[in-house]
Amino acid sequence: MALQAGGSIGENLRLVFERIRHATQQSGRSEGSVRLVAATKSVGLDQIREGITAGLMILGENRLQEALPKIEALRGEPIQWHFIGHLQRRKVRSVVGIFDLIQSVDSVELAEEIDRRAREAGLTQAVLLEVNLEGEATKAGFLPDELEGAMPSLGALPHVAVKGLMAIPPPTSDPEQARPYFRRLRELAWRLSRQQIGTVSLQELSMGMSNDYHVAVEEGATMVRVGTAIFGARRA
Numbered sequence: 001m002a003l004q005a006g007g008s009i010g011e012n013l014r015l016v017f018e019r020i021r022h023a024t025q026q027s028g029r030s031e032g033s034v035r036l037v038a039a040t041k042s043v044g045l046d047q048i049r050e051g052i053t054a055g056l057m058i059l060g061e062n063r064l065q066e067a068l069p070k071i072e073a074l075r076g077e078p079i080q081w082h083f084i085g086h087l088q089r090r091k092v093r094s095v096v097g098i099f100d101l102i103q104s105v106d107s108v109e110l111a112e113e114i115d116r117r118a119r120e121a122g123l124t125q126a127v128l129l130e131v132n133l134e135g136e137a138t139k140a141g142f143l144p145d146e147l148e149g150a151m152p153s154l155g156a157l158p159h160v161a162v163k164g165l166m167a168i169p170p171p172t173s174d175p176e177q178a179r180p181y182f183r184r185l186r187e188l189a190w191r192l193s194r195q196q197i198g199t200v201s202l203q204e205l206s207m208g209m210s211n212d213y214h215v216a217v218e219e220g221a222t223m224v225r226v227g228t229a230i231f232g233a234r235r236a
């Protein structure tokens with residue numbers, strides 16, 4: 001099914017919520033088990049405010065320089081911020097404690113830096129581990145095999161709370177082609193959970209974007225990250 005993003009932000013959002021609800025029911029999952037993260041890169045404040053009025057509660061940003069002014073401008077709004085882009089180690093200090101969830105932890109070194117900065121700030125930072133399912137050279141993320149070995153080190157960080165996994169499968173035109181990837185991420189989380197490491201919890205699965213979020217929900221996503229289907233096509 002093609003992207004439906006022709007309406008107002010409010011109309012688009014109603015459609016997205018409706019499709020999430022439908023996919024949740026189809027797969028026998030409980031209502032409210034999936035959270036919508038609006039991907040707001042390159043989306044302006046007015047549009048974001050429109051989205052919040054229409055029911056958005058979680059905003060995902062990729063770039064710190066773009067996110068910080070938005071966070072400042074929207075202070076006081078009842079929203080959560082998630083960091084969903086590639087995070088450089090030298091930027092960790094500005095991210096910790098500002099974002100409710102860092103979805104894109106892609107190395108033990110990055111997790112260690114987050115732990116250090118979170119300790120300095122006197123907090124525990126919630127994170128997801130990004131998985132590079134296909135081992136694509138251009139993409140960040142733990143390789144599935146690598147992750148198993150990394151879990152003990154990740155679980156030993158007292159100021160990092162691992163909540164689950166995130167993945168961005170290779171782009172496809174047919175949403176059904178993404179299904180096997182979503183399934184693999186769910187199975188990986190299940191396998192790793194059996195290691196039962198410290199405070200590590202792998203309840204959250206962040207997967208699915210505008211083109212395929214309904215399939216991701218059917219395969220167990222607890223968070224979908226949707227931009228285009230809400231705000232329309234991004235300017236390049």
Ligand SMILES: *Cc1c(COP(=O)(O)O)cnc(C)c1O
Pocket residue numbers: 039041062084085168209210211225226227228229
């Ligand atoms: C932009 C982005 C999305 C949303 O993509 P759309 O296809 O516009 O829905 C999701 N996740 C990440 C990490 C992104 O950068």
